[in-house]
Each structure stands twice: as structure tokens, then as C-alpha cells.
Amino acid sequence: MVLWVLATPDSFRSIxxxxxxxxxxxxxxxxxxxxxxxxxxxxxxxxxxxxxxxxLSRAVLRRTGFPGVIGALDGCHINIITPRVNxxxxxxxxxxxxxxxxxxxxxxxxxxxxxxxxxxxxxxxRVFRRSPLCAQLLNQxxxxxxxxxxxxxxxxxxxxxxxxxxLFYWTVQSELIxxxxxxNKCLVLMFKTDLFLTFRYSHLSVIMET
Numbered sequence: 001m002v003l004w005v006l007a008t009p010d011s012f013r014s015i016x017x018x019x020x021x022x023x024x025x026x027x028x029x030x031x032x033x034x035x036x037x038x039x040x041x042x043x044x045x046x047x048x049x050x051x052x053x054x055x056l057s058r059a060v061l062r063r064t065g066f067p068g069v070i071g072a073l074d075g076c077h078i079n080i081i082t083p084r085v086n087x088x089x090x091x092x093x094x095x096x097x098x099x100x101x102x103x104x105x106x107x108x109x110x111x112x113x114x115x116x117x118x119x120x121x122x123x124x125x126r127v128f129r130r131s132p133l134c135a136q137l138l139n140q141x142x143x144x145x146x147x148x149x150x151x152x153x154x155x156x157x158x159x160x161x162x163x164x165x166x167l168f169y170w171t172v173q174s175e176l177i178x179x180x181x182x183x184n185k186c187l188v189l190m191f192k193t194d195l196f197l198t199f200r201y202s203h204l205s206v207i208m209e210t
Contacts, residue, residue, distance in 0.1 A: 001015060001026050002030050002033045004019075012027050045112065045114055046112070047113060048070060053145070056069075056106050059107050059108075063107065068148045068149045068164075069107075069149075069150065069151070070112075070145065070149050071104040071105055071152070072105055072151070072152045072153070073103075073128070073163065075100050075102040076100070077094065077098035077101075078099050079097065079098045080098055080099060081097070088121070089119035089121050090119045090120045091120065099116065099117055099119060100116070100117075100118045100119070100124075101114065102116070102118075102127050104133070104151060113133050115127070115131040118130060124156040124157060128157060141162070145162060150163060151163050152164055152165070153165045
């Protein structure tokens with residue numbers, strides 16, 4: 001039942017009818033499994049080791065021609081019921097109330113870091129600056145990224161030596177070819193990450209509302 005909830009947009013009522021259960025029973029089992037997965041998150045979502053980063057970097061280089069990338073960084077909104085107290089910070093640009101989930105996924109679509117809870121009105125770059133990952137990259141850079149490694153982000157993020165984003169401006173023909181070919185292939189990884197985030201965490205709004 002829980003897999004059906006996660007894999008389809010069906011409501012608890014329709015899933016309960018399909019499996020011959022009440023909506024309350026479906027929701028009970030759904031919430032128990034989601035909470036169990038959350039408790040296991042520290043063992044399921046881990047930052048890649050030095051050896052894993054080398055493998056991931058080479059895999060992205062083969063696929064895209066872009067060196068040093070160990071993962072893609074992006075965020076998505078998890079809609080929530082309008083808070084009764086101080087709702088303004090949660091009102092996002094899509095005119096919904098939400099919290100922001102930020103994640104880093106590698107080229108195999110495995111989550112390597114997840115940070116959730118910032119109000120929906122906060123920009124992605126500010127969410128990143130507030131995240132533990134940003135502090136860890138600043139305070140312990142060698143432990144999380146080698147000197148020639150970085151995370152790939154979109155235009156929402158500030159360009160640093162740890163977070164790289166695609167370039168869209170060219171001056172000579174060689175740069176035109178390079179910037180059109182390499183970033184667009186890397187954007188596929190970022191786009192897949194965004195879709196993966198949206199699909200994986202869209203159902204969390206149900207938990208937030210209970």
C-alpha cells in the first residue's frame with residue numbers, strides 16, 4: 001500500500017478502496033514506514049568517501065565532459081498547511097505555503113546530503129548558506145571535497161570554488177561551442193535531480209499536515 005502511495009498520485013481514499021482497507025489504516029502504515037525511513041536516513045544518506053568521490057567524478061566526466069563534479073545541488077518546495085502563527089515567511093513565489101528541501105544527488109541519483117525545514121520564501125542560495133553542508137565545506141573543505149572537486153548548481157546559487165554553475169555567456173567561437181555543449185549535458189543531471197527531489201518528497205506534505 002505504501003509503495004502505491006509513493007508511486008502514484010492517488011488519494012488515501014482511492015488506495016484504501018483498492019486494497020480493501022480504510023483510509024486511516026493506509027495512512028497509519030504510510031506514516032510508520034516514512035518515519036522509519038527518516039530514522040534510517042543517517043545510514044542511507046551519506047556523503048561520499050574520498051574513493052567514492054573519485055569514481056563519481058570520473059563517471060560525470062565520461063558522461064558530460066565536465067571535470068570534478070561529484071553531485072548536483074538543488075531544492076524543492078514541500079507544500080504545508082498555512083501556519084496559524086507567522087505564516088508570511090512560508091509564502092513562496094508560487095503563492096503556496098511551503099518549506100524548502102535542499103539535496104545533493106550524485107550521477108546515480110543517490111541522495112548524498114539532505115537539508116529540510118527553511119521557510120518557503122527563502123531563496124535557494126540563502127538556504128544553502130544556512131545549511132550544515134555549507135558550513136562543513138567552509139570549515140572542513142578537504143574532508144568533503146578535494147581541491148579539484150565541486151558541486152554542480154543552477155543559476156540560483158552563487159559561484160564559488162565549491163559550487164559551480166553553468167555559463168551562458170560567450171565571447172569567441174571556441175567558448176561558444178564549449179559552453180553550449182558541456183553545461184547543457186550537466187544540466188540534464190541537475191534536471192534529473194530536481195525531478196527526483198519533486199517525486200521523492202512530494203508526499204511529505206501529507207505528513208506535515210497531520
